[in-house]
Amino acid sequence: MMSDSETDKHKTIAQIKAQLDQITALDDPQLVALYQDPRKGVQRYLTVTKHRLEMTIQAQTQFEEHWLLERMAWSKxxxxxxxxxxxxxxxxxxxxxxxxxxxxxxxxxxxxxxxxxxxxxxxxxxxxxxxxxxxxxxxxxxxxxxxxxxxxxxxxxxxxxxxxxxxxxxxxxxxxxxxxxxxxxxxxxxxxxxxxxxxxxxxxxxxxxxxxxxxxxYDRVYPGYHFQQNDGYGTKAHLQAIDDLGVTPIHRRSFSPVAKALR
Known part of the structure; x- marks a missing residue:
């Protein structure tokens, strides 16, 4: 009977990649077996998989830390x-x-x-x-x-x-x-x-x-101000549009660049 590493050597790199894409834990035995595969393509995908799993663990750890305040409140x-x-x-x-x-x-x-x-x-x-x-x-x-x-x-x-x-x-x-x-x-x-x-x-x-x-x-209602791109922030294109087209009803008149344009 062939070992896991021997079996993997008979798989194409594309098959190995598909296999790695399904792995969800760093201690998966399949990873250990694949470390023995000398092919550069396999080792490259192993590196990518390890990085993916480490990032997933980091995200999960951070997520759990960010529940602390909610859990303290629930505990009360x-x-x-x-x-x-x-x-x-x-x-x-x-x-x-x-x-x-x-x-x-x-x-x-x-x-x-x-x-x-x-x-x-x-x-x-x-x-x-x-x-x-x-x-x-x-x-x-x-x-x-x-x-x-x-x-x-x-x-x-x-x-x-x-x-x-x-x-x-x-x-x-x-x-x-x-x-x-x-x-x-x-x-x-x-x-x-x-x-x-x-x-x-x-x-x-x-x-x-x-x-x-x-x-x-608003970008459709007031074309020319690039609201879809700038979200209303004072970009160079937005400030130029105010100079060229004037102030719209959705501009904040108390903000200095708009107040200056009105003057």
């Missing part, structure tokens, strides 16, 4: 732990969008992290998966007019409060990225919370994708 009997984040405080145009979200204890999307650390393509993939798995979710929006009326900080707080108050089930613990809001609910303000809490990370992704989609719609 707080059943409805909600993460809150915002996106769009810096742009010259468009609203601030906030998200309040409650995740189940068996939420398993290990790729969820601070939305700024993820590519647009990854966020788009995660967005419907997060919405499908969450227990409840709500969006709060502060319009450019509200931002001009209150200032960006206070408008963001109002949008966060609106998101919380729109949830079907009242939370008993809030985890918030770098802010506190005016609701009579226990809350923990976290610096860089979107990279420390799974719930806040999920909220950051949902808020970001929701706002990106909204700015894509």
């Amino acid at each position: 009997g707080r059943q409805h732990v909600v993460g809150i984040d915002e996106v769009g405080r810096g742009p010259l145009a468009g609203p601030v969008v906030t998200c309040a979200i409650e995740l189940p204890t068996d939420f398993n999307l290990t790729a969820v992290n601070d939305s700024k650390q993820l590519s647009a393509a990854t966020r788009e993939v995660l967005y419907p998966q997060i919405l499908a798995q969450c227990r409840q979710v709500s969006i709060g929006v502060a319009s450019p007019q509200k931002i001009d009326e209150l200032n960006i900080y206070q408008a963001t707080r109002v949008a966060m409060r609106d998101a919380v108050l729109s949830l079907a089930q009242t939370p008993d613990q809030l985890l918030i990225d770098a802010m506190q809001i005016d609701v009579p609910i226990p809350q923990e303000k976290l610096i860089k919370g979107d990279a420390r809490s799974v719930s806040i990370g999920a909220a950051s992704i949902v808020a970001k994708v929701y706002r990106d989609h909204l700015m894509s719609l």
Whole structure:
């Protein structure tokens, strides 16, 4: 009877690659056997597989660490732990969008992290998966007019409060990225919370994708400002468009480049 290593030598490199793609653990006996295969192609795929598995372990470890705050709250009997984040405080145009979200204890999307650390393509993939798995979710929006009326900080707080108050089930613990809001609910303000809490990370992704989609719609309403590409931020092309085309109803008149253009 042939050993595993002898059997593998009769396989093509393409077959070995397909075999490696199915392996999910570093201690899989198939890996040990394949280390004996002298072919460079096999060794190259082994290196790629080992890296993939190490990255998976790292992501899972980080994911478990980011559950710490939620699990502490659950251990105190707080059943409805909600993460809150915002996106769009810096742009010259468009609203601030906030998200309040409650995740189940068996939420398993290990790729969820601070939305700024993820590519647009990854966020788009995660967005419907997060919405499908969450227990409840709500969006709060502060319009450019509200931002001009209150200032960006206070408008963001109002949008966060609106998101919380729109949830079907009242939370008993809030985890918030770098802010506190005016609701009579226990809350923990976290610096860089979107990279420390799974719930806040999920909220950051949902808020970001929701706002990106909204700015894509505005790109059709107000062509020439490149909103689909710049999301309302003050890029060179956007600033040039303001000079050439003027200020739109979705521009924040209290922000200095827009105020300067109006003058």
